[in-house]
Amino acid sequence: MKNNSYLVEVKDVVKYFPLQFGLLKRKVLNIKAVDKVSFSIKSGETLGLVGESGCGKTTIGRCVLRLYDLTAGKIYFNGEDTTVLEGKRLRQIRRDMQLIFQDPYASLDPRMTVGDIIGEPLLVHNLVKGNEYKEQAKEMMKLVELDSNMSNRYPHEFSGGQRQRIGIARALATRPKFIVCDEPVSALDVSIQAQVIKLLTRLKEELNLTYLFIAHDLSVVRYISDRVAVMYLGKIMEITDSAALYANPLHPYTQALLSAVPIPDPEIDRHRIRILLPGDVPSPLLPPTGCRFHTRCRLAIPKCKEEEPQLRDLGNEHWVACHLA
Amino acid sequence: MMETLLEVKDLRTYFYISQGELRAVDGLSYTVKKGEFVALVGESACGKSVSALSIMRLIPNPPGIIVGGEIIFDGKDLLKVKEGEMRSIRGNRIAMIFQEPMTSLNPVLTIGRQIAESLELHRGFDKESALEEAVRLLKLVGIPDAERRINQYPYQFSGGMQQRIMISMALSCDPALLIADEPTTSVDVTVQAQLMELINNLRAEFGMAVVLITHNLGVVARHADHVVVMYAGRLMESGPTDAIYSNPRHPYTMGLIASVPRLDLPRDRSLHVIPGLPPDLTQLPRDICAFAPRCQFRDKRCTEARPELEQVGDEHYTACFRHNEIETLVGHESEK
Numbered sequence: 194m195k196n197n198s199y200l201v202e203v204k205d206v207v208k209y210f211p212l213q214f215g216l217l218k219r220k221v222l223n224i225k226a227v228d229k230v231s232f233s234i235k236s237g238e239t240l241g242l243v244g245e246s247g248c249g250k251t252t253i254g255r256c257v258l259r260l261y262d263l264t265a266g267k268i269y270f271n272g273e274d275t276t277v278l279e280g281k282r283l284r285q286i287r288r289d290m291q292l293i294f295q296d297p298y299a300s301l302d303p304r305m306t307v308g309d310i311i312g313e314p315l316l317v318h319n320l321v322k323g324n325e326y327k328e329q330a331k332e333m334m335k336l337v338e339l340d341s342n343m344s345n346r347y348p349h350e351f352s353g354g355q356r357q358r359i360g361i362a363r364a365l366a367t368r369p370k371f372i373v374c375d376e377p378v379s380a381l382d383v384s385i386q387a388q389v390i391k392l393l394t395r396l397k398e399e400l401n402l403t404y405l406f407i408a409h410d411l412s413v414v415r416y417i418s419d420r421v422a423v424m425y426l427g428k429i430m431e432i433t434d435s436a437a438l439y440a441n442p443l444h445p446y447t448q449a450l451l452s453a454v455p456i457p458d459p460e461i462d463r464h465r466i467r468i469l470l471p472g473d474v475p476s477p478l479l480p481p482t483g484c485r486f487h488t489r490c491r492l493a494i495p496k497c498k499e500e501e502p503q504l505r506d507l508g509n510e511h512w513v514a515c516h517l518a
Numbered sequence: 519m520m521e522t523l524l525e526v527k528d529l530r531t532y533f534y535i536s537q538g539e540l541r542a543v544d545g546l547s548y549t550v551k552k553g554e555f556v557a558l559v560g561e562s563a564c565g566k567s568v569s570a571l572s573i574m575r576l577i578p579n580p581p582g583i584i585v586g587g588e589i590i591f592d593g594k595d596l597l598k599v600k601e602g603e604m605r606s607i608r609g610n611r612i613a614m615i616f617q618e619p620m621t622s623l624n625p626v627l628t629i630g631r632q633i634a635e636s637l638e639l640h641r642g643f644d645k646e647s648a649l650e651e652a653v654r655l656l657k658l659v660g661i662p663d664a665e666r667r668i669n670q671y672p673y674q675f676s677g678g679m680q681q682r683i684m685i686s687m688a689l690s691c692d693p694a695l696l697i698a699d700e701p702t703t704s705v706d707v708t709v710q711a712q713l714m715e716l717i718n719n720l721r722a723e724f725g726m727a728v729v730l731i732t733h734n735l736g737v738v739a740r741h742a743d744h745v746v747v748m749y750a751g752r753l754m755e756s757g758p759t760d761a762i763y764s765n766p767r768h769p770y771t772m773g774l775i776a777s778v779p780r781l782d783l784p785r786d787r788s789l790h791v792i793p794g795l796p797p798d799l800t801q802l803p804r805d806i807c808a809f810a811p812r813c814q815f816r817d818k819r820c821t822e823a824r825p826e827l828e829q830v831g832d833e834h835y836t837a838c839f840r841h842n843e844i845e846t847l848v849g850h851e852s853e854k
Contacts, residue, residue: 451781458780
C-alpha cells in the first residue's frame with residue numbers, strides 16, 4: 194500500500210432510515226441521519242467526528258464498516274469500493290476494520306469468559322485452529338495492560354475501565370488496520386478516561402492503526418485526533434486539522450460548541466466568550482431548509498434559510514459549510 | 519458573612535450487603551451558606567449521590583443506614599426530625615433534581631398535571647390556579663409555548679426540555695436549597711450550557727442555595743463558589759473554587775484536575791494518569807488514607823493512619839498528611 198494514501202474515502206454518503214406510519218404503514222417519512230457526507234482518512238491518521246446526539250456520527254461510523262447499507266454514495270476502503278462487496282470478500286475486508294463501542298457494560302456478553310470474548314473474532318474469521326485463540330487472547334490482554342491470568346473470568350468481575358480494555362482487545366484480535374471508536378471513553382470516569390485515551394494513543398503508534406474517533410466531547414477529540422469533522426443534523430459543517438479547528442473555528446456552530454465546553458480553571462473560564470445556543474436540535478425528519486443550523490445561528494441572514502451552503506476550502510484544507518465564513 | 523443554611527457534620531451512611539459493611543459515605547462534613555453554589559465532586563461510586571440522598575433522608579433501609587453524624591438545616595438536625603416533618607421539608611424547603619429526567623417524570627400524566635400536583639399538595643392551590651401557576655413556572659425555565667405544552671406528555675419533550683420541567687417542579691415551592699444530582703450528564707454540551715446557566719440565574723433570582731453533584735470539573739469551575747472533593751466515600755478536600763483549582767492541597771484533587779483533557783492547553787501536553795482503580799468499599803481498611811494505594815506521594819504514615827481534616831487556608835480544608843510538602847513534591851516530579 195502506498196504511504197500517505199487514503200485508507201478510507203467516504204463520498205457523498207446518504208443514509209435515510211424510513212419511518213413507516215399511517216394505515217397499512219404505507220406513508221413513509223425519511224429520517225435523514227446522514228445526508229451527503231464526504232471525507233477521507235489517511236493511513237495512520239485519526240479523524241475525530243464530533244457533534245451532538247442525533248447528528249448522525251454513529252450512523253456514519255456504521256456505514257463505513259458496512260454494518261448499514263447506504264441509501265446513496267460510495268465508501269472506499271484501501272481503494273476498494275465496499276458498498277458493492279458481498280460474501281467472502283466482504284468478510285475478508287471486515288477483518289481489517291473493527292469497532293469499539295461506547296458502553297463497556299452492554300457490549301460484552303455476560304455469559305462468555307473474557308478470553309472467549311477476545312478470541313471470538315479469530316474463530317469467526319477462521320484465523321486460528323482449535324484452542325489457539327486462547328493463547329492469542331492472552332497476548333491481546335497483555336497488549337491492553339490487562340492481567341492475562343484473568344482470561345477465564347467473566348465481564349462482571351471487571352471495572353468499567355477494564356471492560357473497555359477488553360472491548361479494545363477484542364477489536365484488535367484480528368489485527369485490523371482501521372478501527373471505528375464510537376464514544377469509547379464517554380461512559381468512564383475522568384481518571385479512567387485518561388488511562389484509556391493514553392492506551393488508544395499508544396496502540397495507534399505501536400500497531401500503525403487508523404482511527405475514526407467518534408465523540409461528543411470536544412476536549413477528548415482534540416487530544417487524540419489529527420483532523421476533526423464537526424457534524425450537525427446529518428451534515429458536515431466544518432472539517433480541518435485539529436490545531437486549526439480549535440484555534441480558529443470558522444463555523445458559528447463549531448464556535449458555539451467550543452464555547453459551551455467549560456475549562457476546568459475558574460480564572461481562565463471567567464474570561465471566555467460564551468455563545469449560548471437557543472433551543473434544541475431540530476428533528477432530522479424535517480430538517481430546516483437552507484443551512485440546517487440557521488434556526489439556532491446567531492449570525493443567520495435570509496440567504497441561510499433559502500440556500501444550502503456547500504463545504505468550501507478556505508485555505509490550508511480548512512473546509513467550512515457557511516455562507517458567512 | 520453569609521448565614522449558614524446547611525451543615526453536614528461527620529455524616530456516615532453505611533450499607534449492609536452480602537459482601538459485608540459498605541461505607542458509602544464515611545465522615546463527610548461541609549457547609550452551605552444561604553444562596554451559595556456548592557459542588558460535590560468525585561468519580562462514580564465515591565458516595566456523592568448517597569450523601570445527597572442522606573440529606574433528604576431517602577436512603578433505602580435496609581440495606582442502608584445513616585449510622586452517624588448530623589445534618590443541620592435551618593438550625594434543625596434533619597436526622598432527628600419526625601418523618602411527617604421531613605415530608606414537609608422534602609420538596610418544599612429542599613428540592614432535588616436527578617440525572618435522568620425521563621425516569622423522574624410520570625409518562626402517563628401530562629406535564630401540567632405533574633407540576634400542579636406539588637403546588638396543590640405543598641402550597642394549597644386549587645386545580646385551576648395550580649395549572650396557571652404551572653404555566654408561569656414553565657415560562658420561567660424557558661419552555662416556549664407553555665400554555666399549549668402543559669397538556670403534553672413527557673415523551674413529547676427533548677431531554678433538555680424534560681430537565682427544565684424537573685427544574686420548574688423543583689422551583690414550585692420556592693425552596694431554600696436545590697440539590698442537583700448530575701443534572702446535565704445525559705444531555706449534550708450546548709444543552710448543558712443552557713441548563714447550567716438557567717440554574718445559576720434562578721439561584722440568583724430566588725436566592726436559593728445549590729448543591730451540585732457532578733463529575734465534570736469544567737462545570738464546577740464555571741459555576742461553583744465552593745468545591746467539596748470526595749473519594750471512596752470520604753472527604754479529600756474542600757474549599758473555595760478558586761483555591762481548589764489554583765492551589766489544590768490534596769494529591770487526588772491535583773490528579774483529577776490534571777487528568778481532564780483541556781481545550782486551552784497545548785495539545786501535546788501529556789495527560790496525567792492516576793494509576794489503578796478506586797478501592798472496593800467493602801474491603802477498604804478504616805485506618806488508612808483511602809487514596810494511598812493510588813497516590814504517587816504516599817509515605818509510611820498514609821497506610822498507617824487516616825489523615826484528619828486540616829485547615830490550609832480560608833475555608834480550605836484537606837485530609838492529607840503531606841499537604842505542606844505537596845507543592846515541592848510536585849515541583850520535583852515535573853523536573854523529572
